[in-house]
Amino acid sequence: MKNFIKKALTRRLAVKGPRDEQLQLEVPPDQKLLYGMYFAVVSLIVLTTLETTYMLVFHSFNTEIFAAITLIIGTIFGAFFGQRS
Numbered sequence: 857m858k859n860f861i862k863k864a865l866t867r868r869l870a871v872k873g874p875r876d877e878q879l880q881l882e883v884p885p886d887q888k889l890l891y892g893m894y895f896a897v898v899s900l901i902v903l904t905t906l907e908t909t910y911m912l913v914f915h916s917f918n919t920e921i922f923a924a925i926t927l928i929i930g931t932i933f934g935a936f937f938g939q940r941s
Contacts, residue, residue, distance in 0.1 A: 861890065861893050861894065861897070862884065862885065862890060864936065865885035865889065865890070865893070865935075865936065865939045865940075866882050866883065866884050866885060867882070867883040867885075867939070867940070868880055868881070868882055868883075869881045869882075869883065885939060889935065889939065892935070893932065893935060896928050896931055896932050896935075897932070899928055900925065900928045900929065900932070903921055903924055903925050903928065904925060906921055907921045907922060907925065
């Protein structure tokens with residue numbers, strides 16, 4: 857999982873070389889961003905498991921857990937799209 861997230865967040869820039877050739881420059885993401893993304897993915901898995909367990913035990917849907925899941929998904933998408941631009 858680590859390599860997938862790091863690879864997805866790595867920026868690839870096209871730089872013009874000394875003889876008008878295109879060079880690919882890779883800029884790795886910051887370590888704080890990577891750790892935050894790892895935490896967000898683990899939190900998403902835990903909250904999804906919690907919501908599923910809640911639904912199996914109480915036969916109802918908990919909107920607060922779903923709101924937290926939605927918040928984490930928005931944070932993950934925001935980090936990916938913000939880093940790629």
